[in-house]
Amino acid sequence: MNKRDATVFLVVKSSCGERVHEFLKQNAWLDRTVAPIEAAERSVGFPVSDLVGEQEVAEAVAATLGIDAEIVRQPTVRRPPVNPHERLKAAVSSWFASHLPQCNPEPFVPKKWERLGELALLPYALKETGEWEEVSRHEHASLLWKAVAAALGVSSLGLQAPIANDLYRSAQVCMLLGSPLVKFIDHGITYTFDASKVMFSSGNITERRRIAGMDMAEEVVIDAYAGVGYYTFPMLVHAGAKHVHACEINPASISGLETGAEANGISHRLTLHPGDNVKTLARLKGQADRCHLGLLPSSELAWEGCLMALKPSGGVLHIHMNVEEEKIERWVKATVRRFEKLVAEHGLGFSIEAQHVERVKWFAPRVRHVVLDLSLRP
Ligand SMILES: C[S@@+](CC[C@H](N)C(=O)[O-])C[C@H]1O[C@@H](n2cnc3c(N)ncnc32)[C@H](O)[C@@H]1O
Structure with missing residues:
Protein backbone atom coordinates (compact mmCIF):
# COMPACT_ATOMS: atom_id res chain seq x y z
CA MET A 1 0.00 0.00 0.00
CA ASN A 2 1.55 3.32 -0.91
CA LYS A 3 1.15 6.37 1.27
CA ARG A 4 -1.79 7.84 -0.74
CA ASP A 5 -3.91 4.68 -0.45
CA ALA A 6 -3.16 4.09 3.22
CA THR A 7 -3.64 6.20 6.29
CA VAL A 8 -1.38 5.93 9.31
CA PHE A 9 -3.26 5.86 12.62
CA LEU A 10 -1.75 6.53 16.00
CA VAL A 11 -3.57 4.12 18.29
CA VAL A 12 -3.80 4.91 22.01
CA LYS A 13 -6.01 3.84 24.92
CA SER A 14 -9.45 5.55 24.70
CA SER A 15 -8.93 7.02 28.18
CA CYS A 16 -5.98 9.05 26.77
CA GLY A 17 -7.80 9.86 23.50
CA GLU A 18 -8.81 13.40 24.33
CA ARG A 19 -5.28 14.49 25.31
CA VAL A 20 -3.65 12.88 22.28
CA HIS A 21 -6.28 14.35 19.95
CA GLU A 22 -5.66 17.84 21.36
CA PHE A 23 -1.88 17.40 21.08
CA LEU A 24 -2.08 16.28 17.42
CA LYS A 25 -4.41 19.17 16.61
CA GLN A 26 -2.12 21.74 18.24
CA ASN A 27 0.84 20.50 16.18
CA ALA A 28 -1.21 20.29 12.96
CA TRP A 29 -0.41 16.56 12.79
CA LEU A 30 -4.02 15.38 12.49
CA ASP A 31 -5.37 14.43 9.04
CA ARG A 32 -8.81 16.04 9.20
CA THR A 33 -9.96 14.48 5.93
CA VAL A 34 -10.07 11.01 7.54
CA ALA A 35 -12.22 9.99 10.53
CA PRO A 36 -10.60 8.44 13.67
CA ILE A 37 -11.06 4.68 14.05
CA GLU A 38 -12.16 2.62 16.98
CA ALA A 39 -9.46 0.03 17.57
CA ALA A 40 -9.56 -3.14 19.69
CA GLU A 41 -9.53 -3.22 23.51
CA ARG A 42 -10.92 0.22 24.19
CA SER A 43 -8.46 2.09 22.09
CA VAL A 44 -8.83 4.76 19.46
CA GLY A 45 -6.74 5.57 16.36
CA PHE A 46 -6.11 9.11 15.12
CA PRO A 47 -5.19 9.67 11.45
CA VAL A 48 -1.74 11.23 11.14
CA SER A 49 -1.05 13.82 8.46
CA ASP A 50 1.07 12.80 5.45
CA LEU A 51 3.29 15.76 6.15
CA VAL A 52 4.95 14.26 9.20
CA GLY A 53 6.72 10.96 9.96
CA GLU A 54 4.68 8.60 12.13
CA GLN A 55 7.70 7.60 14.29
CA GLU A 56 8.40 11.25 15.03
CA VAL A 57 4.78 11.76 16.14
CA ALA A 58 4.73 8.62 18.31
CA GLU A 59 7.96 9.68 19.99
CA ALA A 60 6.66 13.21 20.62
CA VAL A 61 3.45 11.80 22.18
CA ALA A 62 5.50 9.51 24.43
CA ALA A 63 7.95 12.26 25.43
CA THR A 64 5.41 15.07 25.97
CA LEU A 65 2.37 13.20 27.26
CA GLY A 66 3.96 10.02 28.57
CA ILE A 67 1.53 7.96 26.48
CA ASP A 68 2.52 4.87 24.49
CA ALA A 69 1.10 4.66 20.99
CA GLU A 70 0.93 1.93 18.41
CA ILE A 71 1.14 2.63 14.68
CA VAL A 72 -1.50 1.04 12.44
CA ARG A 73 -1.97 1.36 8.68
CA GLN A 74 -5.39 1.07 7.04
CA PRO A 75 -6.75 1.81 3.56
CA THR A 76 -7.67 5.47 3.30
CA VAL A 77 -11.38 6.27 3.60
CA ARG A 78 -11.90 10.01 3.32
CA ARG A 79 -14.81 11.72 5.11
CA PRO A 80 -17.44 13.19 2.76
CA PRO A 81 -16.56 16.89 2.31
CA VAL A 82 -18.35 19.19 4.78
CA ASN A 83 -18.26 22.12 2.43
CA PRO A 84 -21.37 22.04 0.17
CA HIS A 85 -19.33 23.31 -2.78
CA GLU A 86 -16.96 20.35 -2.43
CA ARG A 87 -19.93 17.97 -2.16
CA LEU A 88 -21.48 19.52 -5.27
CA LYS A 89 -18.22 19.18 -7.19
CA ALA A 90 -17.89 15.53 -6.17
CA ALA A 91 -21.53 14.74 -7.12
CA VAL A 92 -21.32 16.45 -10.52
CA SER A 93 -17.91 14.96 -11.39
CA SER A 94 -19.10 11.47 -10.51
CA TRP A 95 -22.23 11.79 -12.73
CA PHE A 96 -20.19 13.09 -15.68
CA ALA A 97 -17.59 10.35 -15.24
CA SER A 98 -20.33 7.68 -15.50
CA HIS A 99 -22.64 9.24 -18.09
CA LEU A 100 -20.79 11.81 -20.21
CA PRO A 101 -17.07 11.14 -19.68
CA GLN A 102 -16.17 13.17 -22.80
CA CYS A 103 -17.72 16.37 -21.31
CA ASN A 104 -16.14 18.83 -18.91
CA PRO A 105 -18.20 18.87 -15.69
CA GLU A 106 -16.80 22.20 -14.46
CA PRO A 107 -19.49 24.52 -15.92
CA PHE A 108 -22.05 22.45 -13.97
CA VAL A 109 -20.43 23.24 -10.64
CA PRO A 110 -21.65 26.78 -9.90
CA LYS A 111 -19.91 28.85 -7.24
CA LYS A 112 -23.18 30.35 -6.05
CA TRP A 113 -26.77 29.27 -5.71
CA GLU A 114 -29.81 30.61 -3.90
CA ARG A 115 -31.51 28.55 -1.25
CA LEU A 116 -35.19 29.05 -0.41
CA GLY A 117 -36.17 26.37 2.12
CA GLU A 118 -36.08 22.99 0.39
CA LEU A 119 -35.43 24.56 -3.03
CA ALA A 120 -32.00 25.44 -4.42
CA LEU A 121 -31.87 27.71 -7.44
CA LEU A 122 -28.80 27.38 -9.66
CA PRO A 123 -27.67 30.26 -11.87
CA TYR A 124 -29.17 30.55 -15.34
CA ALA A 125 -25.64 30.52 -16.79
CA LEU A 126 -25.80 26.70 -16.69
CA LYS A 127 -28.37 26.81 -19.48
CA GLU A 128 -25.99 28.83 -21.59
CA THR A 129 -23.17 26.28 -21.47
CA GLY A 130 -22.34 24.25 -24.58
CA GLU A 131 -23.15 21.03 -22.72
CA TRP A 132 -26.63 22.01 -21.50
CA GLU A 133 -28.64 20.40 -24.32
CA GLU A 134 -26.77 17.12 -24.06
CA VAL A 135 -26.97 17.02 -20.27
CA SER A 136 -30.60 18.09 -19.89
CA ARG A 137 -31.78 15.59 -22.53
CA HIS A 138 -29.70 12.73 -21.21
CA GLU A 139 -31.80 9.72 -20.20
CA HIS A 140 -30.18 9.83 -16.76
CA ALA A 141 -30.35 13.62 -16.27
CA SER A 142 -32.69 13.09 -13.32
CA LEU A 143 -29.87 11.25 -11.51
CA LEU A 144 -27.68 14.33 -11.88
CA TRP A 145 -30.37 16.65 -10.47
CA LYS A 146 -30.96 14.24 -7.58
CA ALA A 147 -27.24 14.08 -6.81
CA VAL A 148 -26.92 17.88 -6.96
CA ALA A 149 -29.96 18.32 -4.68
CA ALA A 150 -28.54 15.81 -2.19
CA ALA A 151 -25.17 17.58 -2.23
CA LEU A 152 -26.87 20.90 -1.47
CA GLY A 153 -29.13 19.34 1.18
CA VAL A 154 -32.43 20.16 -0.55
CA SER A 155 -35.25 18.18 -2.14
CA SER A 156 -36.04 20.52 -5.05
CA LEU A 157 -33.87 22.11 -7.70
CA GLY A 158 -34.40 24.82 -10.29
CA LEU A 159 -32.59 27.19 -12.60
CA GLN A 160 -33.02 30.85 -11.87
CA ALA A 161 -33.51 33.16 -14.82
CA PRO A 162 -33.28 36.94 -14.56
CA ILE A 163 -36.39 38.49 -12.99
CA ALA A 164 -38.91 39.21 -15.75
CA ASN A 165 -39.24 42.82 -16.71
CA ASP A 166 -43.02 42.61 -16.35
CA LEU A 167 -45.42 44.37 -14.03
CA TYR A 168 -45.24 41.56 -11.47
CA ARG A 169 -41.43 41.33 -11.57
CA SER A 170 -42.13 37.60 -11.89
CA ALA A 171 -39.56 34.96 -11.14
CA GLN A 172 -38.61 32.87 -14.16
CA VAL A 173 -37.62 29.59 -12.63
CA CYS A 174 -37.13 26.45 -14.68
CA MET A 175 -37.71 23.49 -12.37
CA LEU A 176 -35.33 20.52 -12.65
CA LEU A 177 -36.53 18.45 -9.70
CA GLY A 178 -39.31 18.54 -7.09
CA SER A 179 -41.68 21.38 -6.30
CA PRO A 180 -41.43 25.19 -6.62
CA LEU A 181 -43.58 25.69 -3.50
CA VAL A 182 -41.27 26.92 -0.78
CA LYS A 183 -41.55 27.59 2.93
CA PHE A 184 -38.68 28.93 4.99
CA ILE A 185 -37.85 31.05 7.99
CA ASP A 186 -35.75 34.18 7.68
CA HIS A 187 -35.01 36.44 10.66
CA GLY A 188 -37.74 34.66 12.64
CA ILE A 189 -40.37 35.16 9.94
CA THR A 190 -42.00 32.44 7.84
CA TYR A 191 -42.31 33.04 4.10
CA THR A 192 -44.23 30.70 1.86
CA PHE A 193 -44.83 31.05 -1.88
CA ASP A 194 -44.47 29.56 -5.35
CA ALA A 195 -40.90 30.44 -6.35
CA SER A 196 -41.70 29.85 -10.03
CA LYS A 197 -44.23 32.68 -9.97
CA VAL A 198 -42.86 35.30 -7.59
CA MET A 199 -39.45 36.74 -6.86
CA PHE A 200 -37.78 36.85 -3.46
C1 LIG B 1 -39.88 44.02 -6.35
S1 LIG B 1 -41.29 43.10 -6.10
C2 LIG B 1 -41.37 42.87 -4.42
C3 LIG B 1 -41.12 44.03 -3.72
C4 LIG B 1 -40.52 43.89 -2.38
N1 LIG B 1 -41.00 45.02 -1.67
C5 LIG B 1 -38.98 43.83 -2.48
O1 LIG B 1 -38.31 44.85 -2.65
O2 LIG B 1 -38.41 42.75 -2.38
C6 LIG B 1 -42.54 44.27 -6.44
C7 LIG B 1 -43.94 43.80 -6.21
O3 LIG B 1 -44.80 44.86 -6.57
C8 LIG B 1 -45.92 44.33 -7.26
N2 LIG B 1 -46.48 45.41 -8.11
C9 LIG B 1 -45.92 45.94 -9.22
N3 LIG B 1 -46.70 46.94 -9.70
C10 LIG B 1 -47.76 47.04 -8.86
C11 LIG B 1 -48.88 47.88 -8.81
N4 LIG B 1 -49.09 48.82 -9.74
N5 LIG B 1 -49.75 47.73 -7.80
C12 LIG B 1 -49.56 46.78 -6.85
N6 LIG B 1 -48.49 45.95 -6.84
C13 LIG B 1 -47.60 46.06 -7.82
C14 LIG B 1 -45.34 43.15 -8.04
O4 LIG B 1 -46.34 42.21 -8.33
C15 LIG B 1 -44.30 42.61 -7.05
O5 LIG B 1 -44.84 41.63 -6.21
Missing part, protein backbone atom coordinates in the same frame (compact mmCIF):
# COMPACT_ATOMS: atom_id res chain seq x y z
CA SER A 201 -35.06 39.46 -3.22
CA SER A 202 -32.67 37.73 -0.80
CA GLY A 203 -30.13 40.39 -1.84
CA ASN A 204 -32.04 43.11 0.03
CA ILE A 205 -31.35 41.57 3.39
CA THR A 206 -29.65 44.65 4.90
CA GLU A 207 -32.60 46.83 3.98
CA ARG A 208 -35.07 44.32 5.39
CA ARG A 209 -33.11 44.29 8.65
CA ARG A 210 -32.98 48.12 8.71
CA ILE A 211 -36.74 48.43 8.26
CA ALA A 212 -37.33 45.61 10.78
CA GLY A 213 -35.23 47.53 13.34
CA MET A 214 -37.42 50.67 13.23
CA ASP A 215 -39.99 51.45 15.89
CA MET A 216 -43.43 51.46 14.26
CA ALA A 217 -45.47 50.90 17.42
CA GLU A 218 -48.95 52.43 17.07
CA GLU A 219 -48.35 53.12 13.39
CA VAL A 220 -50.61 52.32 10.45
CA VAL A 221 -48.32 51.46 7.55
CA ILE A 222 -48.92 50.98 3.82
CA ASP A 223 -46.74 48.62 1.83
CA ALA A 224 -47.46 49.77 -1.73
CA TYR A 225 -45.58 46.88 -3.40
CA ALA A 226 -45.94 44.09 -0.87
CA GLY A 227 -44.77 41.06 -2.87
CA VAL A 228 -44.89 38.03 -0.57
CA GLY A 229 -44.27 40.13 2.52
CA TYR A 230 -40.53 40.95 2.33
CA TYR A 231 -41.18 44.21 4.19
CA THR A 232 -44.81 43.76 5.27
CA PHE A 233 -43.97 40.88 7.64
CA PRO A 234 -40.85 42.42 9.25
CA MET A 235 -42.80 45.65 9.81
CA LEU A 236 -45.55 43.71 11.60
CA VAL A 237 -43.41 41.16 13.45
CA HIS A 238 -40.25 43.09 14.37
CA ALA A 239 -41.02 46.81 13.98
CA GLY A 240 -44.34 46.32 15.80
CA ALA A 241 -46.58 48.17 13.32
CA LYS A 242 -50.17 48.33 14.60
CA HIS A 243 -51.59 47.56 11.16
CA VAL A 244 -50.24 47.13 7.63
CA HIS A 245 -52.22 47.68 4.44
CA ALA A 246 -50.52 45.59 1.75
CA CYS A 247 -51.12 46.54 -1.90
CA GLU A 248 -50.22 43.84 -4.40
CA ILE A 249 -51.22 43.13 -7.98
CA ASN A 250 -49.85 39.61 -8.58
CA PRO A 251 -52.35 36.88 -7.51
CA ALA A 252 -49.45 34.47 -6.79
CA SER A 253 -47.89 37.00 -4.38
CA ILE A 254 -51.27 37.70 -2.75
CA SER A 255 -51.62 33.99 -2.08
CA GLY A 256 -48.10 34.00 -0.51
CA LEU A 257 -49.07 37.02 1.62
CA GLU A 258 -52.15 35.20 2.88
CA THR A 259 -50.43 31.93 3.76
CA GLY A 260 -47.41 33.76 5.24
CA ALA A 261 -49.62 36.02 7.38
CA GLU A 262 -51.39 32.97 8.74
CA ALA A 263 -48.12 31.13 9.43
CA ASN A 264 -46.80 34.17 11.34
CA GLY A 265 -50.07 34.70 13.26
CA ILE A 266 -50.48 38.29 12.06
CA SER A 267 -53.49 38.05 9.72
CA HIS A 268 -55.60 40.18 12.10
CA ARG A 269 -53.19 43.13 11.71
CA LEU A 270 -52.94 42.90 7.94
CA THR A 271 -55.36 44.06 5.26
CA LEU A 272 -54.71 42.99 1.68
CA HIS A 273 -55.57 45.29 -1.22
CA PRO A 274 -55.39 43.21 -4.39
CA GLY A 275 -55.00 45.10 -7.67
CA ASP A 276 -53.18 48.12 -9.06
CA ASN A 277 -52.05 50.38 -6.22
CA VAL A 278 -52.87 53.47 -8.27
CA LYS A 279 -56.49 52.49 -7.56
CA THR A 280 -56.18 50.79 -4.17
CA LEU A 281 -54.13 53.63 -2.58
CA ALA A 282 -57.00 56.02 -3.33
CA ARG A 283 -59.13 54.05 -0.84
CA LEU A 284 -56.53 54.61 1.89
CA LYS A 285 -56.50 58.42 1.74
CA GLY A 286 -55.46 60.07 5.04
CA GLN A 287 -54.93 56.78 6.93
CA ALA A 288 -51.19 56.09 7.11
CA ASP A 289 -48.25 57.08 9.32
CA ARG A 290 -45.76 55.51 6.94
CA CYS A 291 -45.60 54.11 3.40
CA HIS A 292 -43.13 51.68 1.94
CA LEU A 293 -42.58 51.97 -1.82
CA GLY A 294 -40.43 48.99 -2.78
CA LEU A 295 -40.44 48.72 -6.56
CA LEU A 296 -37.45 48.87 -8.90
CA PRO A 297 -36.35 50.46 -11.09
CA SER A 298 -38.78 53.10 -9.79
CA SER A 299 -41.82 53.41 -7.54
CA GLU A 300 -42.72 56.81 -8.96
CA LEU A 301 -46.22 55.83 -10.07
CA ALA A 302 -47.21 55.38 -6.41
CA TRP A 303 -45.63 58.59 -5.04
CA GLU A 304 -48.75 60.73 -5.27
CA GLY A 305 -51.04 57.97 -3.96
CA CYS A 306 -48.78 57.38 -0.96
CA LEU A 307 -48.48 61.10 -0.22
CA MET A 308 -52.28 61.39 -0.23
CA ALA A 309 -52.54 58.30 2.00
CA LEU A 310 -50.61 60.01 4.83
CA LYS A 311 -52.57 61.20 7.86
CA PRO A 312 -52.96 64.97 8.36
CA SER A 313 -50.21 64.56 10.99
CA GLY A 314 -47.87 63.47 8.17
CA GLY A 315 -45.43 60.57 8.17
CA VAL A 316 -42.49 58.90 6.51
CA LEU A 317 -42.07 57.48 2.99
CA HIS A 318 -39.41 54.87 2.15
CA ILE A 319 -38.81 55.39 -1.57
CA HIS A 320 -36.86 52.73 -3.51
CA MET A 321 -35.15 53.71 -6.75
CA ASN A 322 -32.29 52.70 -9.03
CA VAL A 323 -29.99 55.70 -9.40
CA GLU A 324 -26.60 56.19 -11.02
CA GLU A 325 -24.03 56.57 -8.27
CA GLU A 326 -22.92 60.09 -9.22
CA LYS A 327 -26.52 61.29 -9.55
CA ILE A 328 -27.78 60.19 -6.13
CA GLU A 329 -27.52 63.64 -4.49
CA ARG A 330 -29.17 65.32 -7.46
CA TRP A 331 -31.94 62.71 -7.44
CA VAL A 332 -32.61 63.30 -3.72
CA LYS A 333 -32.93 67.05 -4.27
CA ALA A 334 -35.16 66.56 -7.32
CA THR A 335 -37.38 64.14 -5.36
CA VAL A 336 -37.77 66.60 -2.49
CA ARG A 337 -38.71 69.34 -5.01
CA ARG A 338 -41.20 66.98 -6.70
CA PHE A 339 -42.90 66.26 -3.35
CA GLU A 340 -42.92 69.97 -2.44
CA LYS A 341 -44.79 70.59 -5.67
CA LEU A 342 -47.30 67.80 -4.98
CA VAL A 343 -47.79 68.99 -1.40
CA ALA A 344 -48.51 72.51 -2.68
CA GLU A 345 -50.89 71.25 -5.40
CA HIS A 346 -52.93 69.31 -2.84
CA GLY A 347 -52.71 72.02 -0.17
CA LEU A 348 -51.32 69.54 2.39
CA GLY A 349 -49.03 72.00 4.19
CA PHE A 350 -46.27 69.47 4.94
CA SER A 351 -42.65 70.46 5.20
CA ILE A 352 -40.30 67.90 3.74
CA GLU A 353 -36.99 66.55 4.94
CA ALA A 354 -34.75 63.96 3.31
CA GLN A 355 -33.84 62.07 6.51
CA HIS A 356 -31.60 59.34 5.16
CA VAL A 357 -30.40 57.71 1.95
CA GLU A 358 -29.65 54.00 2.23
CA ARG A 359 -27.44 52.48 -0.46
CA VAL A 360 -28.84 48.93 -0.53
CA LYS A 361 -26.84 47.25 -3.28
CA TRP A 362 -25.30 47.67 -6.71
CA PHE A 363 -28.03 46.99 -9.22
CA ALA A 364 -25.76 47.26 -12.26
CA PRO A 365 -22.32 48.75 -12.84
CA ARG A 366 -22.52 52.34 -11.50
CA VAL A 367 -26.23 51.97 -10.67
CA ARG A 368 -27.28 51.73 -7.04
CA HIS A 369 -30.49 50.51 -5.52
CA VAL A 370 -31.17 53.28 -2.99
CA VAL A 371 -33.91 53.97 -0.46
CA LEU A 372 -34.74 57.55 0.47
CA ASP A 373 -36.46 58.07 3.84
CA LEU A 374 -38.55 61.18 3.36
CA SER A 375 -40.23 62.81 6.34
CA LEU A 376 -43.33 64.93 5.72
CA ARG A 377 -44.69 66.87 8.70
CA PRO A 378 -47.20 69.71 9.06
